Amino acid sequence: MPRNRRELYNKEICACSIFGAMNRDGERFNAAGVMKAIANMHVRGNGLGGGFAAYGIYPQYRDYYAFHLMFNGKTLQSQISAKAEFEQYLNQRFDVVHDEEIPHRPQTQLRDPPLIWRYFASPKKMGEDASLSDDEYVVRTVMQTNSRAEDAYIFSSGMNMGCFKGVGYPEEIGEYFMLDQLYSAYAWTAHGRFPTNTQAWWGGAHPFSLLDTSVVHNGEISSYGTNRWYLEMYGYACTLQTDTEVIAYAADLLLRRQRIPMEIVAKILAPPIWNAIDTMNEKEKKLFTTLRMVYGPLLMNGPFAIIIGQTGRLIGLTDRIRLRPITAATRGEMFYLSSEEASIRLISPELDSVWTPSGGEPVICELNSRRV
Amino acid sequence: MIQDNEISLIPTNTMASGGLFLGAVEINADGLQTRDLNDRLRDLMLAGKRKVIIRNVCGQRYIGTRLYSPERHRMEIDIFGTPGNDLAAFLFGHRLVVHGNAQDGVGNTMDDGEIVIEGRAGDVLGFSMRGGTIYVRDGCGYRTALHMKEYEGKKPALVIGGTAQDFLGEYMAGGTVILLDLKGQGHRANFIGSGMHGGTIYLRGSVNRSQVSEQVEISPIDEADRGILDQYVSGFIEKFPDLELIPEEVLKDGFVKLIPRSKRPYSDLYTY
Numbered sequence: 001m002p003r004n005r006r007e008l009y010n011k012e013i014c015a016c017s018i019f020g021a022m023n024r025d026g027e028r029f030n031a032a033g034v035m036k037a038i039a040n041m042h043v044r045g046n047g048l049g050g051g052f053a054a055y056g057i058y059p060q061y062r063d064y065y066a067f068h069l070m071f072n073g074k075t076l077q078s079q080i081s082a083k084a085e086f087e088q089y090l091n092q093r094f095d096v097v098h099d100e101e102i103p104h105r106p107q108t109q110l111r112d113p114p115l116i117w118r119y120f121a122s123p124k125k126m127g128e129d130a131s132l133s134d135d136e137y138v139v140r141t142v143m144q145t146n147s148r149a150e151d152a153y154i155f156s157s158g159m160n161m162g163c164f165k166g167v168g169y170p171e172e173i174g175e176y177f178m179l180d181q182l183y184s185a186y187a188w189t190a191h192g193r194f195p196t197n198t199q200a201w202w203g204g205a206h207p208f209s210l211l212d213t214s215v216v217h218n219g220e221i222s223s224y225g226t227n228r229w230y231l232e233m234y235g236y237a238c239t240l241q242t243d244t245e246v247i248a249y250a251a252d253l254l255l256r257r258q259r260i261p262m263e264i265v266a267k268i269l270a271p272p273i274w275n276a277i278d279t280m281n282e283k284e285k286k287l288f289t290t291l292r293m294v295y296g297p298l299l300m301n302g303p304f305a306i307i308i309g310q311t312g313r314l315i316g317l318t319d320r321i322r323l324r325p326i327t328a329a330t331r332g333e334m335f336y337l338s339s340e341e342a343s344i345r346l347i348s349p350e351l352d353s354v355w356t357p358s359g360g361e362p363v364i365c366e367l368n369s370r371r372v
Numbered sequence: 373m374i375q376d377n378e379i380s381l382i383p384t385n386t387m388a389s390g391g392l393f394l395g396a397v398e399i400n401a402d403g404l405q406t407r408d409l410n411d412r413l414r415d416l417m418l419a420g421k422r423k424v425i426i427r428n429v430c431g432q433r434y435i436g437t438r439l440y441s442p443e444r445h446r447m448e449i450d451i452f453g454t455p456g457n458d459l460a461a462f463l464f465g466h467r468l469v470v471h472g473n474a475q476d477g478v479g480n481t482m483d484d485g486e487i488v489i490e491g492r493a494g495d496v497l498g499f500s501m502r503g504g505t506i507y508v509r510d511g512c513g514y515r516t517a518l519h520m521k522e523y524e525g526k527k528p529a530l531v532i533g534g535t536a537q538d539f540l541g542e543y544m545a546g547g548t549v550i551l552l553d554l555k556g557q558g559h560r561a562n563f564i565g566s567g568m569h570g571g572t573i574y575l576r577g578s579v580n581r582s583q584v585s586e587q588v589e590i591s592p593i594d595e596a597d598r599g600i601l602d603q604y605v606s607g608f609i610e611k612f613p614d615l616e617l618i619p620e621e622v623l624k625d626g627f628v629k630l631i632p633r634s635k636r637p638y639s640d641l642y643t644y
Binding site: 341 | 406431433494537
């Protein structure tokens with residue numbers, strides 16, 4: 001796709017494009033279709049951010065954490081020294097079995113790309129860290145790196161999955177990382193960014209991920225301050241200057257650490273309003289009142305449509321009064337989520353079912369066999 | 373000037389080819405951006421073309437929007453595929469038929485004309501609509517008929533075969549909305565008519581008081597309403613022959629009427 005002149009635009013608030021596709025049989029496919037679909041929503045973005053999450057792309061390293069690292073810095077030299085410093089830290093805490101620069105196409109011209117590297121590693125827990133679970137140990141490593149390291153950011157830290165993102169239109173990012181040639185995944189999510197209140201940098205693009213949970217988000221979280229303050233109590237440091245980060249960490253806290261089912265997590269992030277709770281039966285009234293009392297600060301206020309990616313499943317969710325669009329669709333074993341139906345139709349003209357969920361109602365799609 | 377991928381069809385036997393119109397111009401929208409497609413439509417209108425068929429539509433927005441002309445040209449546009457957001461925004465009296473689903477914002481601030489959607493519509497269907505009629509075979513999304521209005525002879529109407537989601541008729545100021553719920557799924561929308569201060573909503577079937585805002589009264593229909601329903605329901609049936617509906621069948625079931633209690637629902641919020 002030729003890089004066309006960046007359009008002069010006046011601010012269009014209802015933008016950002018999100019897209020997700022999954023093969024429920026676990027059959028893996030490359031990003032060509034997903035790139036075409038997200039490019040179809042080109043007008044929803046402004047070229048200041050694009051990214052993809054891919055599940056099932058590192059079968060040969062499936063038992064290792066795949067860290068994707070961004071080393072920023074004005075000069076190549078400063079990037080290399082940031083990398084050396086990070087590696088010294090990483091090697092103390094992990095056994096790295098393989099590391100390499102993430103391949104990219106030099107012909108795709110993007111704005112000051114950082115040095116982007118990946119490491120396949122397993123935890124080397126010592127001292128009082130030995131009591132931590134591997135996942136917990138990795139989360140602490142990510143938090144420490146992202147809040148302390150000068151120019152090093154871990155932007156992907158899951159097993160057998162990875163995020164690829166940066167400043168540019170999503171189709172450009174896809175070309176840059178050759179996602180249509182080098183990778184095949186059973187599930188992809190994608191995002192075209194239209195930043196509303198933060199300036200653009202490679203680390204600020206979506207998806208945001210922690211371990212294998214990734215989030216692409218269209219909208220604005222006006223409750224960011226409250227959410228962030230609550231999550232910091234649980235050790236999550238919000239350092240990437242974008243409100244989406246709180247959704248990724250809230251999902252990790254509720255789904256992984258507290259093992260709350262997604263149907264309930266949806267009612268924490270996008271709870272029914274009190275008028276609706278008043279009309280419920282006693283059992284439901286008690287549940288939703290308790291959820292509001294315990295998890296009030298994790299209410300995500302403001303318009304949003306998100307796609308959460310995890311090993312083996314995709315979840316679509318909007319705010320409780322559905323101020324951002326999301327469309328779900330199925331065709332045989334393929335499952336789709338998108339900001340607009342047309343993008344789904346572009347890569348799958350015939351659909352078995354296509355629908356739009358109500359506000360706060362999650363659309364959850366899991367692998368048939370959960371064999372991953 | 374007619375572009376390369378447009379072919380003026382030599383007069384064909386319209387019956388045999390499934391209703392292709394005489395002398396229709398065909399546009400292949402595959403790969404066309406929103407602006408190119410709408411430029412093309414405008415050129416065709418100014419060239420006096422009356423019937424256009426657009427194939428492979430996929431996400432292009434504002435189709436039919438830039439077709440205003442002092443000479444009041446009228447076009448019939450057949451769209452195959454999935455048109456993008458704000459289809460026929462500001463429509464100025466043309467007739468559009470969508471063979472497929474439409475997205476959000478169909479008929480945004482539409483002035484006049486007719487839109488027929490052989491599928492579903494997305495959110496804010498008929499947003500700020502001022503005139504004309506939209507027929508949707510299936511359902512539609514949130515905030516249908518948001519701030520639809522009417523003025524003297526300009527009375528817009530939405531006739532929907534399925535049901536709508538929440539905030540139906542929010543801030544509605546005029547016009548007529550009819551939800552037929554042909555599949556009998558029941559009207560499950562909440563916050564119906566929040567801030568409604570004009571116009572009428574007819575629901576075929578029933579609705580609970582808790583689903584409807586206090587600014588709106590739920591009442592049975594009278595003879596005058598029957599006349600309005602008869603007119604629009606038979607119009608709907610004529611637009612979707614393959615549904616094989618019988619007017620009497622559809623009309624015999626009970627309808628409820630939703631109308632605003634006052635012209636100024638939030639007057640107590642303000643000092644004057």
